[in-house]
Amino acid sequence: MNPNILEMRSITKTFPGVKALEDVSLSVRRGEIHAICGENGAGKSTLMKVLSGVYPAGTYTGEIHFDGKLEEFHSINESEASGVVIIHQELALIPFLSIAENIFLGNEQTHRGMVDWNRTNLEATKLLARVGLDENPITPVGQLGVGKQQLVEIAKALSKRVKLLILDEPTAALNDSDSDHLLALLRSLKGQGITSIMISHKLNEITAIADSTTIIRDGRTIETLDVAEITQERIIKGMVGRDLESRFPAHVPTLGAEVMRVEDWTVHHPTQRDRVVVKNASFNVRAGEIIGIAGLMGAGRTELAMSIFGRTYGSNISGRVFMHGKEVRTHTVSEAIDQGIAYATEDRKKFGLNLIDDIRTNITAAGLDKISSRGWVNNNEELKVAESYRSSMNIKTPTVMASVGKLSGGNQQKVVLSKWIFTSPDVLILDEPTRGIDVGAKYEIYTIINKLADQGKAVVVISSELPELIGICDRIYTLAEGRITGVLNAEEASQESLMELMTKEKEERR
Template sequence: MSGITKTFPGVKALKDVNLTVRRGEIHAICGENGAGKSTLMKVLSGVHPHGDYDGEILFEGRRCAFGGIRDSERAGIVIIHQELALSPQLSIAENIFLGNERARRGFIDWNRTNFEAGELMKRVGLRENPVTAVSDIGVGKQQLVEIAKALSKDVKLLILDEPTAALNDDDSAHLLDLLRGLRDDGITCVIISHKLNEVIAIADTVTILRDGQTIETLAAGEVTEERIIAGMVGRALDNRFPPHEPSIGEEVLRIEDWTVHSPSQPGRKVVDSATLTLRRGEIVGLAGLMGAGRTELAMSVFGRAYGTGISGRILKNGKQVELRSVEDAIRHGLAYATEDRKRYGLNLIDDIKRNISAAALKGVWVDEREEYRVAEGFHRSMNIKAPGVSSVVGKLSGGNQQKVVLSKWILTEPDVLILDEPTRGIDVGAKYEIYTIINRLAGEGRAVLVISSELPELLGLCDRIYTLSEGRITGELPRGEATQESLMHLMTKGTPR
């Protein structure tokens, strides 16, 4: 790709970008949110058709002018987007061959469909029955279905946009091993990822973009996290976390003997007799492995948004409160920013101002001038990178979407903010901004509970950390005593039944 320039209304997303990828390599593309990574790959894969951009694409020595995604797929280029394009009600086999059906005389040949799907599934290490519905398998396995779908199209160049963003450590490791195997089979891979440790572990070559421009391309031997970060943000991030001097006050929230049962399996406890406290001005972490019950605990406290058979007590400022709905929780000064901002945290087809005002609306009339004024204030104070508050939220980068989510909840004037994976899927520069906002919220006297799968994040951000295992609180460590090793020991601690 040479001289690629792509403009959206009011924004030049790509400015004269060059990219060279060698046959049979894994080539990583790194950059902050909004750097142009996904846009560049959408140009390559025909999502942005020829004529919508300036520049030239050469694939296997031939000049390409893709009019759409089917043209690029015919050439052997397949893209897997961060939001998986699967139909949950259809079977794995049906998804693999969707739009590429195995038919005979105008009818689908189901025997051939399921047999060939089974062969492709073996190749990607997926052991499910081909007739299993996609809705019945986890996100990690759904990612493998997407790769099997790509292999069914005789892929030569596979593009993966944030393939491990929603995966746990085991699924991520399996996916990276699979990509190494595809490379050994001669398939070229381009991977976009914010997980720099994974980039260093797997990439043969790394290209860094910043502000829609190519900064540099590095061979594997030249790659370090520090060099990638410096290229991405234009400066060295010697300290990944802003300085934080806590000023901790009195207890604001106490959760006592909190027990929650699964709504799908009522006899199973997903949170078991948990007790924890939050104080004003304090940032508290909650660490646990996948399935430990972190999100379930947070959502059940936030107006019983999750779970059945809930028991225990919640005390706010020393007085017991009943939070039986989300409205109750908001009224009593609690806020919960979900881990899945695109599905549950935002209305992606609406603008910034309406998303910010959504949780704080009262009554039936909206003062649109006041709504605009308030949104403009957050636009400035949160440094939301968008032309204005009428910009559609779905077109913002992940980091800026997260700032809109935080703005929405800050507007409700909470005493307690529960932030579930607040930096998931955003780059190191945007993470630093989110950490600064969290510090500022604590500095204003709010209590902040941070749930994160990244132990270095909890260690760098929090004043105190709880650990959760199998739904039970297994430990509590102040900042000075917490290490990755001590947290992992407590996170994997067996809990007697």
């Protein structure tokens, strides 16, 4: 028997004006966990869409050999029938349907032409047990967190008798606990003989779990590493074509006067109004300073930021916001922007960008008053502004008239930053600014953040990655269950000291 369950040979895929893949080859051994790495736009997801039939046979050149057979998949249904199942980064679940309904959607358990609900729920329960999810199968998927939804997707794949499971950025939106559970599940599936391909930007996870790793750069295969060769440094060099001597650009801060101060900020849940989400939080940030906000999932980081920015989250909000020593109102988004506050959301695709619109209009959307006269947008000025940001932010696109939805994650994030920088803020709050983007694009984002600080902006960075906060921030505040539990200067911060403060509230309650 061929030791490889999959061989993709000389795959070339072209879109109008762009060669996305050029002569790419990939071999995956049976029963292994195979990682695919590359910068945003390198061609990773395109290659997996070719494999799964999203891009059907005939739209690319090359051969796919799966489980000993030459295959030409013309649809996802055909690839799934052969045992190839892909779970995309954007989960394909229907929130109002139950877990069981989602698992068997399109693969209904029927008897005499009718859905057999007893069998459906029974089989769903068995599949949930296999992925370690203790939930009632009749629970609506929309009531689950992202981590549990990811497990439902895997249970759905197992219902299709999967042989090769493809996961595209499976842990991008997960906290550390959910990520660890997912990786443990992949090891368990490996023990059951299921082969997995994992696309990921989290190099620590790849080095921890992958049996082999293929690196793709600019639509070409660079190399495949066996487990003994896999190091983060080796992967980075293959991805970006050079060594990154440091993950974080050097920066010497020049601090000025205090720009923003928040005092005794309290926020209640928007619907459960007796539930306090943020309690008596106080912090400040100075001109030229980069501060971080660290906390476990559910600590209230995003809720704190959104409630300050135009009260876009929460109810019964109390507390005071000062800009340049003067108390200000930020009760609406317009008021927050007028006071010099900008907020780049953690979910750029849902809240940060209009994916079906072009880059030009996305960049200027929050600052139309700057290019308008008597209610009319000056299109020439809008184009000039967008082009200047395309150049200064190194947004990789042939034209600002292109749809922003077609950009890679890193370039989409640059558009989000451009949008808010265009409003000329004094304070820029960045919520998970590097989530889901590769190490090379992260370096570019860090460089942009440093430049903003050097221009005298006050920058607040919320991140789940403690090394990131330690690497780019001058001070780091910690949140635990809605309370600020401490603040550390960069030179005294470590992952251990931050984690101690991030769990302080829970420990004191025991």
